[in-house]
Amino acid sequence: MSTQTPSGASAASPRETTEGTVYTVTGGDWDEIAQSAAKSDDERIIVNMGPQHPSTHGVLRLILEIDGETVTEARCGIGYLHTGIEKNLEFRTWTQGTTFVTRMDYLTPFFNETAYCLGVEKLLGITDQIPDRASIIRVLLMELNRLSSHLVCIATGGMELGATTIMIYGFRDRELILDIYELITGLRMNHAFVRPGGLAQDLPPGAVDQIREFVKKMTKNLPEYDKLATGNPIFKARMQDVGYLDLAGCMALGATGPILRSAGLPHDLRKSQPYCGYETYDFEVPTADTCDSYGRFLIRLEEMRQSLRIIEQCLDRLQPGPVMVADKKIAWPAQLALGPDGLGNSLDHIKKIMGTSMEALIHHFKLVTEGFRVPPGQAYVAVESPKGELGVHVVSDGGTRPYRVHFRDPSFTNLQAMAAMCEGGQVADVIVAVASIDPVMGGVDR
Amino acid sequence: MSDANGNEVNPEKDLSASNLPGQRGDKGEEIRVQRGMFGANNGGDTSGYGGLVRSIRLPGAATRPYGGWFDEVADELEGALEEQGLVPENVIDKTVVDRDEITFHVEREYLLPVARTLRDDPALRFELCTGVSGVHLPHDKGRELHAVYHLRSITHNRLIRLEVSAPDADPHVPSLVTVYPTNDWHEREAYDFFGLIFDGHPALTRIMMPDDWQGFPQRKDYPLGGIPVEYKGAQIPAPDQRRSYS
Numbered sequence: 001m002s003t004q005t006p007s008g009a010s011a012a013s014p015r016e017t018t019e020g021t022v023y024t025v026t027g028g029d030w031d032e033i034a035q036s037a038a039k040s041d042d043e044r045i046i047v048n049m050g051p052q053h054p055s056t057h058g059v060l061r062l063i064l065e066i067d068g069e070t071v072t073e074a075r076c077g078i079g080y081l082h083t084g085i086e087k088n089l090e091f092r093t094w095t096q097g098t099t100f101v102t103r104m105d106y107l108t109p110f111f112n113e114t115a116y117c118l119g120v121e122k123l124l125g126i127t128d129q130i131p132d133r134a135s136i137i138r139v140l141l142m143e144l145n146r147l148s149s150h151l152v153c154i155a156t157g158g159m160e161l162g163a164t165t166i167m168i169y170g171f172r173d174r175e176l177i178l179d180i181y182e183l184i185t186g187l188r189m190n191h192a193f194v195r196p197g198g199l200a201q202d203l204p205p206g207a208v209d210q211i212r213e214f215v216k217k218m219t220k221n222l223p224e225y226d227k228l229a230t231g232n233p234i235f236k237a238r239m240q241d242v243g244y245l246d247l248a249g250c251m252a253l254g255a256t257g258p259i260l261r262s263a264g265l266p267h268d269l270r271k272s273q274p275y276c277g278y279e280t281y282d283f284e285v286p287t288a289d290t291c292d293s294y295g296r297f298l299i300r301l302e303e304m305r306q307s308l309r310i311i312e313q314c315l316d317r318l319q320p321g322p323v324m325v326a327d328k329k330i331a332w333p334a335q336l337a338l339g340p341d342g343l344g345n346s347l348d349h350i351k352k353i354m355g356t357s358m359e360a361l362i363h364h365f366k367l368v369t370e371g372f373r374v375p376p377g378q379a380y381v382a383v384e385s386p387k388g389e390l391g392v393h394v395v396s397d398g399g400t401r402p403y404r405v406h407f408r409d410p411s412f413t414n415l416q417a418m419a420a421m422c423e424g425g426q427v428a429d430v431i432v433a434v435a436s437i438d439p440v441m442g443g444v445d446r
Numbered sequence: 447m448s449d450a451n452g453n454e455v456n457p458e459k460d461l462s463a464s465n466l467p468g469q470r471g472d473k474g475e476e477i478r479v480q481r482g483m484f485g486a487n488n489g490g491d492t493s494g495y496g497g498l499v500r501s502i503r504l505p506g507a508a509t510r511p512y513g514g515w516f517d518e519v520a521d522e523l524e525g526a527l528e529e530q531g532l533v534p535e536n537v538i539d540k541t542v543v544d545r546d547e548i549t550f551h552v553e554r555e556y557l558l559p560v561a562r563t564l565r566d567d568p569a570l571r572f573e574l575c576t577g578v579s580g581v582h583l584p585h586d587k588g589r590e591l592h593a594v595y596h597l598r599s600i601t602h603n604r605l606i607r608l609e610v611s612a613p614d615a616d617p618h619v620p621s622l623v624t625v626y627p628t629n630d631w632h633e634r635e636a637y638d639f640f641g642l643i644f645d646g647h648p649a650l651t652r653i654m655m656p657d658d659w660q661g662f663p664q665r666k667d668y669p670l671g672g673i674p675v676e677y678k679g680a681q682i683p684a685p686d687q688r689r690s691y692s
Contacts, residue, residue, distance in 0.1 A: 079654040086639075087664050091685040122545055251573050254628025265600070272603050370691040376474070377505050377544050380596050380607060382576070393579040393594060397477065397502050400691045404664075406579035408596075408632075413577065416631050445654060 044072070049430070051080045057156065057434065058441035062418070064430065071430060074422040076415055081445040089405045093371030094120050095332050097402060099192040105409060105443030106189055107152055110145040111385040112443075113194035114138050116405070118275055119394040120196040122379040124372075126325055133321040134198035135276045140211070140314040141184070141193070142276075142383075143307040147218070148177040149386035149438075150300040154225065157297070157435035161238050166229060173221050176214050183207055198324035201336045208315055215308055215315075222308075225301055239294035243421040243433030246291045253420065254413045257388025258303070259437065261287045262295035269384035281310050293436035303386075332367050371400040387411050387438055409443040474503035478585040507540035515604060516548045522569045523550070523560070530559060549607040554619050557610050561625045564597055564606075572597035572606065575622065577632030580640035582665045590614040591642055595622070595629075612642065621647040639664035 049062040061077035085100045092100070101116045102109040121127050155170020178188045184207050185191040185200070193200050229235045245255065247263040260267055268285040270278040286302035288295030324331040337346030353360040374396040382391040388410030395404040414437050421433040480500040511517050520541060524534040537560060539551040552560050564572040574597070581592040589611035598605050612619050621644035622629045633644040634653040641662035644650055652659060661668055672684030682688075 079652075079656075082654040084663065084670075087670060088685070091670050091688075125545070252627045254574060254576065254626070256574075267600050272600070273605070376503060378547075378549075378581075378594070378607075379545055380547065380576075380605065382605075389576060389598075391576050391596065393596065395581055397504075398500075404579075404581050406594075408576045408579075412631065412635075413628055416628065 047427075051077070057439055060415075060434070060439065060441055060444075062430065062434070064422075064427065066427060069426050069428075071422050071425055071427055074419045074430065076418055078412075078415070078441070078444055081441045083442075083446065085446045086405055086407065089402050091401065093400055094196055094374055094402060095371055097405065098195055099190075101405075101407070102190050102192050103442065104407060104446050105385070105387070105390075105411060105440045107149045107440050108145055108385050108387070108390075108443070109189055109191050110138070110141040110194060111383055111390055112407075113192065114142060114276070115381060115383045115385075115390050115392045115407075116394075117194050117196045118383065119379050119381040119392040119405075120374065120402075122381055123374045123377060123394055123396050124196070124330065125375070126197065126327065126330065129325050129327070130198060131322045131324070132277075133202075133319065134323040136314050136317055137199055137203060137323065138194060138276050139278065139281070140311060141181075143310045143314070144177050144180060144211075146307045146386045147304050148174045150304050151177075153386070153435070153438040154229075154297065154300060157432070157438075158229065158235075160431045160435050161235065163229065163235065166225065169221070169224060169228070173218060176217065180207070180210055180214060183210060195324075195332070197327070197330045197332075198322070202323050203318075204338075208318065211311065211315060215311055218304075218308055222301070222304060230298065230301070236294060238432055239292065239297060239436075240290070241292050241294075242425065242429045243293040243296075243436045244291050245417055245421050249417065249420055253417045255388065255417050257384070257386065257410055257414065258296045258299045259414055259417065260388065261285065261299050263291045264289040269382055269389060273382065275381070275383060281313050283307075283310050293432050296436045300386075328363065329367070330372050332371075373398060373400055374402075382408075385410055387440070387443070388414055407443075407446060409446060411437075411439040411441075411443040412446075415439045415444055474506040476501050476503050477583050478502040505542050505544035508543040512541065512543045512548060515602075516543060519548070519570065519604065519606060520550075522567060523563065526563045526567045526570070527560070530563070532556065532559065547605070547607060549609055551609045551611070554610045554612055557608070558620045558622065558625065560608065561595075561597075561622050564608075565625055570599065571601040572599045572604070574598040574600060575626035575628055578622075578629060578636050580636040580642055580664065582640055584614075584666050586611075588613045591617050591619075591640055593619050593636060593642055617641055618643050618645050620645050621650075623647055638662070641665065 044065065044067045047064045047066055049064055051059040051061040059080035061080065063075045063077060064071050065073035083103075085104055089097050089100055097120070098113045098116055101112040104112050118127070121130065151170045151174040155167045155174070158164075158166030158170065181191065182188050184203055185193040245253070245259060245263065247260075247265055249255070250260045250263050250265070256267070264287050266285045266287045269275075270283075271285055283306040286299050286306070288299055335346040335349035336344065337348070339347065353364050376396055376398040378393065378395040380391060380393050382389050384390075389408065390410055391408035393404075393406040393408070394402060397403040418434060418437060421437070422430045425433070480502055482498055512520060524538075527534050527537055537553060537556040539553055542549040542551065550560070561575075564570050576596045576598060579594045581594060582590065583592060584590055591612045591614060593610050593612070595608040596605060597608065610619055617640075619642055621633055623633065623644075624646065630648070631653060633647050634650060636642045637644060637647075637650050638652045638654050639662055651657065655663065670684070670686035672686065674684055674687075675682045
């Protein structure tokens with residue numbers, strides 16, 4: 001085939017041994033780089049930062065060319081966490097898909113799930129039939145998720161600067177949110193709670209009270225970050241004018257989310273292309289005009305306050321009602337209940353379908369093993385995740401499985417801006433710049 | 447079995463989707479003819495579903511008016527292309543409107559001028575490209591590989607889709623990195639997984655898979671892999687070996 005790697009020079013050449021052909025998988029160009037580095041007489045060296053490095057947010061490999069303390073060139077090596085989620089989705093039913101996508105960007109599971117489900121619902125043409133309660137709970141979970149994602153970003157970003165108190169605070173508050181997740185979905189991450197057509201199940205008793213309690217506590221805790229960091233001269237000195245990317249750079253590199261808003265453009269899909277009823281909520285889109293890491297920090301802090309506002313509005317609006325579409329051909333799981341061994345099919349439902357209704361049993365069996373069919377076509381749906389535009393391109397060929405699902409993960413796109421932010425700066429500032437991008441490798445590599 | 451003219455008819459062989467009665471959704475573009483169901487294609491089928499023949503059709507070309515702002519964008523694009531001396535009918539293969547989304551199927555040799563026009567024309571201003579998504583349609587002869595771009599206009603608050611196709615034998619598509627630098631990694635990803643070669647890309651290398659990986663994993667003929675797993679005494683086959691209902 002004529003479709004081999006066009007630049008053969010950058011790949012390692014295979015070597016024959018008694019055991020068979022041996023390939024050097026990574027660092028194939030290392031000898032070349034080391035030789036050319038030895039030739040130059042100055043202090044220019046190439047540093048491989050990662051893929052195992054505490055401040056690279058997972059398995060990100062940064063390849064830095066350094067002259068003294070200055071970074072002259074910076075490149076990313078990614079793919080260490082590639083798990084083939086997009087390919088795997090093509091071998092499961094549409095409903096099973098949410099179990100996979102929730103694991104992509106593992107800090108924003110509800111955004112992955114909701115984006116995917118909105119895409120499937122658009123293909124099915126049932127967007128209007130999603131019950132209000134399901135949409136409100138989706139918004140509620142997404143905004144809680146925005147808080148927990150931003151908290152991790154601020155916490156780990158602070159830790160990388162040596163500000164361990166911020167780290168402790170961030171994880172302390174995130175724990176409160178994870179407790180809410182656990183109460184609602186049974187899990188702290190990898191929930192698969194949002195399903196095509198609605199939700200896996202309704203909120204359990206006590207969830208609303210616990211969220212109200214949390215909002216109260218969080219309203220008290222949020223100013224602590226302000227007091228600790230916002231005016232802190234060391235924090236400001238490390239963050240200001242670091243990781244600079246202006247509006248033209250953002251647009252060219254496709255950067256969205258807090259990076260784009262730190263360049264002054266109030267672009268937020270919740271406002272411009274509302275989904276899940278976001279147009280009915282009252283909130284503001286914070287921006288900064290500094291184009292730097294400090295601006296992004298302030299934006300994340302303000303977005304957390306706005307998320308709390310949205311959560312309160314969600315709680316006020318919750319009315320009893322269904323959380324799954326009425327169409328029983330789509331609504332899976334049929335009935336769930338909490339048993340002694342965890343969440344599963346409700347015993348009453350099993351008793352009914354096994355004992356009294358053969359048709360119900362057939363329907364249940366077909367829906368679970370075969371799944372539902374989705375009319376052929378394609379759709380693109382995007383949601384505003386804490387990191388930016390999370391887009392899903394879903395293609396169906398009319399079958400019971402997705403034909404192709406592609407995720408435009410904001411971390412993947414935003415990470416491209418790393419070189420533009422870091423080149424010409426100090427080595428220590430690379431950490432700050434990468435932290436302000438807030439990449440999560442599960443999302444980058446999928 | 448024979449038909450009116452006395453010719454032998456073998457339902458397993460002679461059925462093309464066009465001479466079948468009662469096809470659902472005759473409109474649209476056929477990408478594949480599906481035979482059988484439940485993955486039962488190697489004997490042992492007593493259900494009769496093995497003889498099922500279905501035509502898989504994607505939504506076909508739309509005619510004017512497209513509705514809403516779609517016409518405005520299409521008019522502006524056609525006008526701008528004419529100004530550059532291009533014939534819109536040659537550039538845009540067809541326009542599909544489906545599920546409130548508009549898709550321009552563009553001939554691949556004109557992708558670059560179309561993208562540049564969409565980005566720069568003040569009435570269009572699609573300044574943000576959300577990357578490229580590859581789609582492999584192995585039965586769509588001559589158009590097996592598709593590259594799908596979603597362009598967002600923040601100025602006008604619009605979203606459109608561009609689609610180009612390339613045959614398996616010549617998987618070349620022009621690179622959009624000069625117009626949308628954000629497509630750098632996205633095109634590397636599409637190359638890595640689908641083998642689409644983006645001509646003019648500054649460094650088209652694999653991005654997710656190891657550099658010396660053979661094959662393109664997200665093509666439909668590339669196996670998923672996996673091993674059978676024992677669960678509660680039963681052997682559960684690997685995901686791509688399980689019964690499929692499509």
